[in-house]
Amino acid sequence: MDAKEIETKTKALTKAASSGESPATLTSLLKELQSGVRATEDLLRSTRVGIVVNKLKTSKAPEVARLASEMVSKWRTEVNKQKQAGGAASSRGSSSPRPAQNGTGASTPAKTTPSDKASKLSVPPDKRTWKADGVDTNVTTSKVRDSCIGLMYDGLCLGSTESPKDVLKKAIAVETAAHDHLGPDTKEAYRTKMRSLFQNLKNKSNPTLRVRVLSGEIKPDQFIRMSSDELRSDSQREADEKIKKENMNNAMVAQAERSISTSLQCGKCGQRKVTYTEAQTRSADEPMTLFCTCMNCGKSWKQ
Template structure:
């Protein structure tokens, strides 16, 4: 397998990772394992070791196991060639199998990807504000991604254009504020699923560009917000209706029917009242309308 083929497989592997296609990733990894006899030159030239090395911690067990096997095999491949290389070039053994270790990400972690490290040109619009915002969006998506730069660039262009159109072609304060909000949510290290969905296209650029901060929040954050809202509603009861005991409700946590409840009008007058229930056994709380 030559460098050109390996480069092609690396691009396909990164694209399938960005789109979450584990079956495609597995197929590519198997081809690399069976058909590529690693050399130091190929590993360094194609950077395939880095692409595969990152997959050793992938959520899909088959993907992660294959990646570990491949890196181990490549280290062995390069190590077998070490004696002749040392003899011919007088090189130290540190430039052989250790090069695979470094290429696979086992040494110092690489600096985060940016448009500069990717060599991307952002002078697209002959407008400094737009080009700067475009670069910020790109950096927010790519810093921990292995997706091809062309794909990330495509998404950044679509997002920036949507925000511009929504602001009637103006790059004023509202435009900058929205770009800033999108950028900060995209680069949130605790919300990788948002980046992945935008890059893969599962969340289209036009929909993402119009999301609020609450819409973009991670599932963990949304659950925390819902719990806080519910807790505040319980606290806001104040001197309102007294709680009544009942066995009409079954606790979802402890399955007991020892509860207290009260009702409040939390929405408009023509909407039904909201019932707040507390389990007296485990203190679980829930509400319904």
């Protein structure tokens, strides 16, 4: 699309949004812009398409908000890449050419391209975070939601070799599902769920959870509804079951029998219903120690 056509589509999108058109209409217009716009900073500013699409990130229709967020994130990445490329070109242009080793003139430098942080890893998988990957999590107009997207990214990327772009897309989808189901972001239920999901994702004893979410085996809508038991791995369930069985077996172990004496008298209530056990707590040539308990009042003593 040229600038004039983009302006026309942008005006149509603005009119559709202000007049309360259906989500399907808004989505259709957004998809046309998504496929037709080749983002540059000047183009986004002159046509105001960036401003209009950015406002739709807060749409009540999940599909509209999600698509608008993806478009803004993609355009921001493209503009940043162009800025980096422009800076690198300027730096190369100001440096003196290297002399050719064969004496025939200046050598042609090898073509270089700026690192694309949205598609390549720059840190080891076990050191990944959204900050280390250079990802922009400012996707919504809410600081709380953007922070939660960062949390989801940090939980999903740990130990993963998936591209930052794919991880961010999944993190946004999970946060959007949680916000739609439990939001708004001011509700404690939403914040508690996001913290819980993050704790489960970063659990090193449950790496399959991250893989299942990233691969799409667990859908975002399903993920945010899973119980704490469903979030655990099979190995964690087996370990818990083993502990439960051990505790049950220990509870059924017969306790040492205590003798009952009528010759021993409780110093508190005066009754002679006393149980006792014997233990050698002193040297072998001394008598054993009696540990006594009154069956009437519960007083315990030793003698």
